[in-house]
Amino acid sequence: MAGGLVALLDDIAAMAKLAAASLDDVAGAAGKAGAKAAGVVIDDTAVTPTYVVGLSPARELPIIWKIAKGSLRNKLIFLLPAALILSAFAPWAITPILMAGGAFLCFEAAEKIIGAITGHGHGDEAATTTDPKELEDRQVAGAVRTDLILSGEIMAIALGQLADQTLLNQAIALALVGIAITAGVYGVVALIVKMDDVGLHLAGRPGAGSQALGRGLVAAMPRVLTALSLIGTAAMLWVGGGIIVHGMEGFGLTTLPHAIHGAAEGAAHAVGVLPGVIAWLVAAIGAGILGLIVGGIIAGALHLLPRRKAH
Structure with missing residues (x-):
């Protein structure tokens, strides 16, 4: 009886160790996946505050x-199940969807x-x-x-870093990434949009230092939003162009990606200072230029299409 109890306890301990190891794997995978999606997170954080301007x-x-x-x-409701279904049944579709x-x-x-150039933006309809x-x-x-x-994009990029995980671990890691990124992004956004209120509060408090800081925050808010x-526009071009570059590599179209990587490495060697930063910056600029070209072609085609229909 005692031996059976000891064996049972050993089994429970082994299962606990296995569960702990699995949780460590999930946490590590979630952290790695979230870090890869950082570019889109920057974009999301930069874009969202503009939706409350004027309200x-x-x-x-x-x-x-x-x-x-x-x-x-x-x-959690739409993208997580879709990502898991793609991962299980159509992993080949992830790259085209990302692109x-x-x-x-x-x-x-x-x-x-x-x-910005023509003076007619997305906000015109809402302004009326x-x-x-x-x-x-x-x-x-x-x-x-x-x-x-x-x-x-965040979930797809994160999923791309979880290919070696089981389906359950992928689901848990994607859920953790989704919750953490949402809390982080909108927590920062809430602080940004209330910065002027904080400034007004400080400006009304006694003390020259608090008042100066408060007035500075209020004065800085329009510049911060601009x-x-x-930053949001640049991040869209950088992230979108980078996704297209990586997708081209996945399809064997390596000429342009290799040219961008070669330019980044050449600039890093030429400058010699902070080579990692210089390489990243040049690669981001190359991806941004590609993104601007792709976006300009799509936007131009969509703007010309109504004119053709009118004629």
Whole structure:
């Protein structure tokens, strides 16, 4: 009896060790997968604050919460099952889907650039809406729609780092990545959009230091939003172009990817200082240029199509 109990305890201990090792594998895989998706996370963080510009300050945090819930729903209810199905039955489809999503990001960035140059952007239609609730609903819907693409890229990139994991571990790791990234992105976004309120609070407190800091935060907010818009556009081109470059390599179309990698390595050797940073920067610029070309072609085609129909 005692021997049987000892054997049972040994089995339980062995199972506990196995479970702990599995959890370590999942945690490590989730961390690695999340790090690979960092570019899209930067994009998501930079883009989202623009959706509350022009809306009531009292509605900023509720709107961010609505978008965050929509983002989590996108990741866990729609994209996670789709990613697992693709991984199990059609892994060959992941790269084309990634490239299509990357092309969409490039198109969105090109549309922003065209809108900035011509003065006609995505926000024109929303600007004509006078009903605050309708405007809020439209902004939230647009943000969740854009997030679906960005979240799809995040989940697909993360899935690409989990090929050696079991289906269960992939599911757990993707869920962890989705929750962690959503909490991180929208936590930072909430801090950004309330920075002016924090500044006003500090400006009203006694003490010259607090007042100066508060006024500085309020004055900096428009510049921060402008910088975030520029960073978001650049990140869309960089991430979208980079996804297309990696996809081309996967399909054996290596001429352009090798040219970009060669230019990055050559620049790193030529400069000699911070070679890793220089190589990354040149590769990102090369991917961004490709993204701008791809996005410009798509945007141009879509703008010309209505004119042909009109004629």
